[in-house]
Amino acid sequence: MRMYRCPSPRHAVILAVVLSAALAAAEPLIEASVVAYDRTPLPPAAVAHPCGLYREADLARARENLRRHEWARAVLSEFREAAAFWMAVPDADLTFWIPDLTPNRTLFCPRCNANWDYAWKGLPGDRIECTRCALVLPSDEYPENGREALVDPLGRTVEYAFHEGSKGRRYRISGRLRYQRILKLASIGSLGKVNALTGERAYAEKAVKVMRRLAEVYPGYIPHDWLRFYRDYSNLQSGKLSGWKLHDAGVFAQVALCYDLIYTSGCLTEADKVLIENGAFREAARLFTATSPRGCCINDGPAAMTCGAWLGVILGDHETVRWAVSPPDGFLGFVHKYFFRDGHWEDGSPSYENMALGPLYGCPEILQGYVDPPTYAGPDRFDGLDLRQDPILRRIYTAQLHILMPDGTAPAINDSAVGTRFSSQHVETNLHWYPTEENRRILANVTGGAFTAGGEYALFRRDPEASLDGVAPLDPAASSLVRPGLGLAILRAGAGAEAAALYLDYGPYCSGHGHPDRLNIIYYDGGAERVTDQGYLGARHEFTPWNHATLCHNLVLVDKAPQRRAGGQLLAFAPGETVQAIAAEAAGVYAQTTRYERRLALVDHGPGRRYVVDAFRVSGGETHDFALHGAGQAFQADGPAWAAFEGTVVSREAGGKWVRQARHAPWDEPLRSFWREGDQGLCLDLLGATGTTLFDLTTPGLRHRRNPWEKRDLRVLLARRAGPSSAFVSVLQATGAAEPGFTVSAVPARSDSGEVHAVRIDGHGIKDLMVIGEAASAAGETACGDLRFRGEQAFVSRGPAGEVLWLLNGSAAQSGDLALRAHPPVTATVTAVAIADASIDLDAALPATADLAGRLILVNGLTDGACTIAATAPLPQGGTRVRLADDPLCRLEAGQRVTLPTWAMLRRRPDGTLERHGDLVP
Numbered sequence: 001m002r003m004y005r006c007p008s009p010r011h012a013v014i015l016a017v018v019l020s021a022a023l024a025a026a027e028p029l030i031e032a033s034v035v036a037y038d039r040t041p042l043p044p045a046a047v048a049h050p051c052g053l054y055r056e057a058d059l060a061r062a063r064e065n066l067r068r069h070e071w072a073r074a075v076l077s078e079f080r081e082a083a084a085f086w087m088a089v090p091d092a093d094l095t096f097w098i099p100d101l102t103p104n105r106t107l108f109c110p111r112c113n114a115n116w117d118y119a120w121k122g123l124p125g126d127r128i129e130c131t132r133c134a135l136v137l138p139s140d141e142y143p144e145n146g147r148e149a150l151v152d153p154l155g156r157t158v159e160y161a162f163h164e165g166s167k168g169r170r171y172r173i174s175g176r177l178r179y180q181r182i183l184k185l186a187s188i189g190s191l192g193k194v195n196a197l198t199g200e201r202a203y204a205e206k207a208v209k210v211m212r213r214l215a216e217v218y219p220g221y222i223p224h225d226w227l228r229f230y231r232d233y234s235n236l237q238s239g240k241l242s243g244w245k246l247h248d249a250g251v252f253a254q255v256a257l258c259y260d261l262i263y264t265s266g267c268l269t270e271a272d273k274v275l276i277e278n279g280a281f282r283e284a285a286r287l288f289t290a291t292s293p294r295g296c297c298i299n300d301g302p303a304a305m306t307c308g309a310w311l312g313v314i315l316g317d318h319e320t321v322r323w324a325v326s327p328p329d330g331f332l333g334f335v336h337k338y339f340f341r342d343g344h345w346e347d348g349s350p351s352y353e354n355m356a357l358g359p360l361y362g363c364p365e366i367l368q369g370y371v372d373p374p375t376y377a378g379p380d381r382f383d384g385l386d387l388r389q390d391p392i393l394r395r396i397y398t399a400q401l402h403i404l405m406p407d408g409t410a411p412a413i414n415d416s417a418v419g420t421r422f423s424s425q426h427v428e429t430n431l432h433w434y435p436t437e438e439n440r441r442i443l444a445n446v447t448g449g450a451f452t453a454g455g456e457y458a459l460f461r462r463d464p465e466a467s468l469d470g471v472a473p474l475d476p477a478a479s480s481l482v483r484p485g486l487g488l489a490i491l492r493a494g495a496g497a498e499a500a501a502l503y504l505d506y507g508p509y510c511s512g513h514g515h516p517d518r519l520n521i522i523y524y525d526g527g528a529e530r531v532t533d534q535g536y537l538g539a540r541h542e543f544t545p546w547n548h549a550t551l552c553h554n555l556v557l558v559d560k561a562p563q564r565r566a567g568g569q570l571l572a573f574a575p576g577e578t579v580q581a582i583a584a585e586a587a588g589v590y591a592q593t594t595r596y597e598r599r600l601a602l603v604d605h606g607p608g609r610r611y612v613v614d615a616f617r618v619s620g621g622e623t624h625d626f627a628l629h630g631a632g633q634a635f636q637a638d639g640p641a642w643a644a645f646e647g648t649v650v651s652r653e654a655g656g657k658w659v660r661q662a663r664h665a666p667w668d669e670p671l672r673s674f675w676r677e678g679d680q681g682l683c684l685d686l687l688g689a690t691g692t693t694l695f696d697l698t699t700p701g702l703r704h705r706r707n708p709w710e711k712r713d714l715r716v717l718l719a720r721r722a723g724p725s726s727a728f729v730s731v732l733q734a735t736g737a738a739e740p741g742f743t744v745s746a747v748p749a750r751s752d753s754g755e756v757h758a759v760r761i762d763g764h765g766i767k768d769l770m771v772i773g774e775a776a777s778a779a780g781e782t783a784c785g786d787l788r789f790r791g792e793q794a795f796v797s798r799g800p801a802g803e804v805l806w807l808l809n810g811s812a813a814q815s816g817d818l819a820l821r822a823h824p825p826v827t828a829t830v831t832a833v834a835i836a837d838a839s840i841d842l843d844a845a846l847p848a849t850a851d852l853a854g855r856l857i858l859v860n861g862l863t864d865g866a867c868t869i870a871a872t873a874p875l876p877q878g879g880t881r882v883r884l885a886d887d888p889l890c891r892l893e894a895g896q897r898v899t900l901p902t903w904a905m906l907r908r909r910p911d912g913t914l915e916r917h918g919d920l921v922p
Contacts, residue, residue: 037153037286039219044273045316046373049263050196052256052313052366054460059196064464066197071452075459076197082190086206094213096181101160102152102222103182104175105242110142110165111135116226117540118708122180132709137173144173150229152220179242185214185251192258193456195265204265207258208272214255215279223287233290237297240287246300249307252284253362256310277315285311285320294329298338298511299345299352305331306362313366318376324363325387326380331363335392340485341864341890343395348486348510350400350410350420351536357396361429364388388433391887397430398442401476402483403490405524406499412535413488413505413522415513418703425457432461441474449473480575482856483507484866484886489573491580493604500525500610500734502602506568506584508863516563517553518586519598523682525610525734530682532631534703534714541708543700549655551716552699554628556596556728558621560650563589567863571597571775572792572809572825573856574903576917579603579795579806581903593620595725599772599793605801609764611742612732615757615772619725625650626719626728630675630682633701635715637673640665640694649695649718660713661698668692670746673717674735681735685744686719686728687759693720729757729772742766752780766799769815778810778824789813791822806905813904821921822904823847827860830896831879838870839883840892846872846880846900847919857882859890860897867892 050056065072089097109119112133120128129136144161148170151157163171191207194200221240223230230238239245259276262268288308295301308324311317327333338346345353364387372382400422405411410420427446431439447453449468480491487507493500503522523531531554534547546552550562568586585597601613618624642663650656670688675681694717701714719728733740742763749758754777761768771784771794778792787796791810797803807813811824828844846852852869859865870885884890902919909915
């Protein structure tokens with residue numbers, strides 16, 4: 001329980017003198033009459049320190065880790081390195097590094113107009129250099145000969161210098177230099193951490209001086225966004241340090257941590273406390289609480305809430321704590337509004353998910369057990385806060401681990417950067433909050449099974465005696481799965497360096513950082529991405545509109561237009577061995593389509609002998625464009641005689657404006673094409689169709705943010721066919737230095753009902769046949785060669801490893817003397833929902849011969865309607881009770897229709913042994 005002290009009587013004598021003198025020391029040029037806030041100094045808060053992120057028990061744990069473990073001592077060394085800058089700054093130079101005037105981040109290059117977000121790198125001697133044209137500023141070529149008068153939050157009119165360009169643009173060069181200096185404040189927390197862990201007084205003494213200087217000038221910093229200045233704090237984005245409150249939140253979390261840790265060091269005088277708490281913390285609280293804690297971009301909300309939690313506990317202020325945690329926008333409402341039920345972030349972007357998760361833990365940990373001061377007696381008083389007991393929070397810190405590619409990076413979906421990695425701290429946080437055996441196993445996987453390393457979180461939170469010896473690692477990304485909230489279905493094969501993963505994105509549009517790319521795919525195999533998503537280069541990169549464009553993705557464009565902001569739904573998901581499948585649709589992405597459906601199958605005969613069969617069907621519209629790009633700048637297509645194309649390939653809004661060069665060719669035949677980069681590549685075999693026109697498009701290909709001006713091409717193959725109905729059937733193979741090992745050809749197939757397509761894949765001594773029907777074709781019999789089946793999709797394989805017969809959503813299949821009978825898919829109505837035990841009752845029986853635990857039941861019409869079954873039991877009155885493994889988070893209601901997709905496989909080994917898998921009828 002937190003203890004509170006009563007203010008000393010002498011505080012009233014020194015308050016006004018201390019703060020008024022400090023503010024007068026930064027007096028600018030002209031007085032103004034407007035004062036927005038009452039800044040009457042208050043005494044230091046009656047709070048016992050440390051009171052925030054690290055309490056006495058955490059400090060004791062960290063010191064014991066330092067005594068026992070080399071990794072912990074390495075963390076302390078990192079703290080010292082981070083603090084070294086401030087320790088080396090002479091006291092007289094603090095006014096330079098924390099300047100009187102407002103810092104300003106937004107500076108376009110006055111020579112080449114490079115965007116301010118990417119233009120500048122710092123140089124010694126208070127200089128910056130343009131990363132595009134190498135201009136160094138300040139420069140006599142661009143003098144700051146202009147002046148602008150701005151009113152600061154204290155009501156004072158202050159002059160700021162700028163260089164005025166030929167077209168009237170104001171280049172605030174000195175403001176950018178001030179921003180470059182103020183960035184150093186991010187390391188101030190290390191001063192407090194070193195002092196608290198070692199007792200070395202010099203670190204606390206320096207911290208006091210730095211914080212005093214910040215408190216002197218911060219009230220006078222003018223709130224601004226990227227381009228505009230404001231008189232008060234009511235603008236949602238505007239901060240004081242760089243144009244975004246996110247910067248202020250990060251800095252003040254560190255300032256608060258430092259203050260909290262050195263409070264009892266003996267280095268803070270009463271005057272210091274008055275100045276810092278009023279000039280820094282109370283001013284920051286005014287800035288933040290004037291607007292919503294959800295932030296202007298949502299992903300900055302967790303940083304704001306964590307900063308608010310810090311300010312609230314240090315100031316002992318109920319209102320600031322309430323602002324940080326209370327619904328609708330505080331922490332308790334925020335997590336349910338902005339995380340999907342599977343724990344993924346609402347942007348659908350792993351990069352932005354990491355951005356949100358980074359500071360998110362701070363708010364609940366700082367406020368764990370928080371008690372309002374005795375002086376607060378309101379009905380909304382907090383007595384022992386615990387924000388962590390929420391079902392969504394139990395998912396967020398392991399959600400991203402489920403979708404990682406075999407190389408450990410996250411797929412670059414939506415606005416996510418290539419190469420995004422997941423922090424092991426998130427997994428340690430998850431175990432600290434929820435110490436289950438499953439979470440220990442996940443942590444064992446992430447750490448390699450031993451605590452040989454750690455960061456700041458581990459130093460303060462990890463038990464010095466903790467061990468993962470004997471804990472079996474659990475890799476959430478080891479198997480095929482569906483993330484229902486995110487709307488991502490993943491098929492996986494193999495393990496380690498030889499693993500493959502196929503991604504289908506059918507989910508919701510995903511907020512402002514989503515892309516109009518439903519049913520886009522990514523394919524990873526043989527140690528590299530083969531079919532890529534271009535990902536994200538940053539909010540203000542010149543290519544970001546291209547990376548958002550529908551043409552930039554691997555899908556079908558209808559009538560040369562971009563997709564609408566709509567989600568799809570999963571139709572089938574069949575994991576397993578040898579052959580696995582996904583089916584999904586997203587007809588709502590185009591108003592004129594009645595069908596927009598993709599079926600994918602990953603066939604695995606072992607490393608180097610894998611391929612993907614892809615069938616994309618569209619109904620509605622006049623023009624259908626199948627677009628796909630492989631990972632590699634070198635592109636080759638066998639057969640077409642290309643000619644230059646001068647017209648508009650697709651609309652500007654769909655990405656047409658980014659086509660740098662276009663070639664086209666009529667081509668009704670099967671097409672084999674390649675993308676290559678070094679000894680890695682992709683082979684695409686697209687089955688032919690009458691009336692096809694091919695396009696080879698050269699577009700921007702930059703994926704990595706290391707060099708924002710790098711020149712790379714992306715070669716997009718586009719196959720155009722006329723509506724109203726089209727089917728694009730293709731096979732994808734990873735390639736190396738040698739030619740692809742499988743040959744591909746279309747074979748005739750017929751169905752009593754519905755549309756079917758068949759493809760033969762031969763190679764490596766293996767003969768495979770894949771026949772792709774649809775829901776309608778399952779009503780009759782489909783025939784292709786000696787394969788006969790009733791179902792949506794069937795596959796037969798014969799080779800050195802034996803024979804395989806596989807069926808999706810059907811009742812029977814036969815090829816030669818191999819025959820199987822299967823349970824067809826079950827469609828039922830939900831008759832009852834019990835939220836308390838996460839169960840539903842269905843009016844139909846589910847197959848009793850298969851273990852349905854872990855299988856998916858799909859809610860018809862819901863994008864996030866894939867629910868995992870935990871157990872099933874027959875009901876006395878008929879029907880089935882299904883307990884869900886999704887807690888009460890799935891949006892299920894009585895009267896909804898659900899479907900259980902089924903699949904079955906029969907394998908005959910060379911020795912004649914039969915293996916049975918899936919929903920086979922005995």
